Amino acid sequence: MNITQDLSILSLIAEASIVVKAVMGMLLLVSVMSWYWIFRKGFAIRQARGRTAEFEHAFWSGGDLAALLRMTSNDRAAAGPLARIFDAGYREFSKLRGQPGLEASDIINGSRRAMRATFQREIDDLEAHLAFLASVGSVSPYVGLFGTVWGIMNAFRGLSNMSSATLSHVAPGIAEALVATAIGLFAAIPAVVAYNRFAHDIDRLSIRFESFMEEFSNILQRQLR
Template sequence: METANLAAAHADVTLWSLFMQAGFVVKLVMIGLIGASVWTWAMVVDKFVSYNRARKQLDSFEQVFWSGQSLEELYRTLSERQVSGMAAIFVGAMREWKKSFERGARSPIGLQMRIDRAMDVTLARESETLEARLSSLATIGSAAPFIGLFGTVIGIMTSFQGIAASKSTNLAVVAPGIAEALLATAIGLVAAIPAVIAYNKFSGDAGKLIGRMESFADEFSAILSRQIDERLQPRAAAQ
């Protein structure tokens, strides 16, 4: 009779009932993992939108840059806007270029180094923006299964204590407690799997975008190097 009553009390094994019947620690683990899962999907949407926008901006700038428009005219247009990506690298390099010539730059090597440094600083800032918060996806992907497993261990221990107190090994009595515990691991996997997939994908996407910006910085550095030679060599020869 007692076993039947216990079985009836644990007959409701829906996900909600399993959550409500779980102990405080297991509930806390589940809530944390659900929050991590929500954060993961918010990051997926945010990165998907921002990387698509960044890709379009790079395509648009490359089209304008290689269209034959003069560097001075393009700089005047972009310097009045809030730019990012290749445009930010271009503006940073041109700003250093103009400042150096306004101050009467004489050393081609020194000018080239300052321009390259300006582009490197801008590239590092743009790379940091692209890779922002990706580490949180990696953390969720690696930690969530173990956090869920911790909740499962606590839940199973509690279930065994309940079994010992009831002195019954009837499956109808044991199963709900075990199911509550295993639910924590399941939620951990639900949080971890999308996080790992998203991290791998977006890390690859960020690497490709950064690679494009690095290639542009190298090409633009070569262009400016030729122009520096054209401007400073006649001046040096005249002296």
């Protein structure tokens, strides 16, 4: 028996049992899906961060709020999350200010509620599929370990039919079982790293959005005096 050939990765995968092959296939599929969402989510968060910075620059440059509203209304999809929060708050402010009999506090609270609702939608969009990455990071090692345990059990069952066991008999079965654990870690580690990074970035954006809502509410309140 050629031990080197038997212990090559492709050979180990090809000669693994049906259960171990199913575990490896599932882990590889999950890994591909997690990488897809890692790239998609990374692009989305980077885009949101860039457009937020652009809108903050335009807002704090001292331009007219009505002109800024028209600019963001032209293409809401491309405006960015912070621009959409501003759009919702200023539209509600303008609508309520035109209604007679409303207190200033009612107008500001209505504007804040509109911004808060849009804020929650934007954060929900940014956090979409993060739970999938968290699940991949937490579950994949255990799925790989299941494949490893099953493969080792098969290897020892095969040894029970032999009068004497040598390294050439034991090594391939144990090695093919350990490949499942390696694939599980390969799927889990990038997912965990990406999840932690994305969660941190979204928290930072959330803080910027909330700070803007408070500062913008103060600006609107001054306009009512």
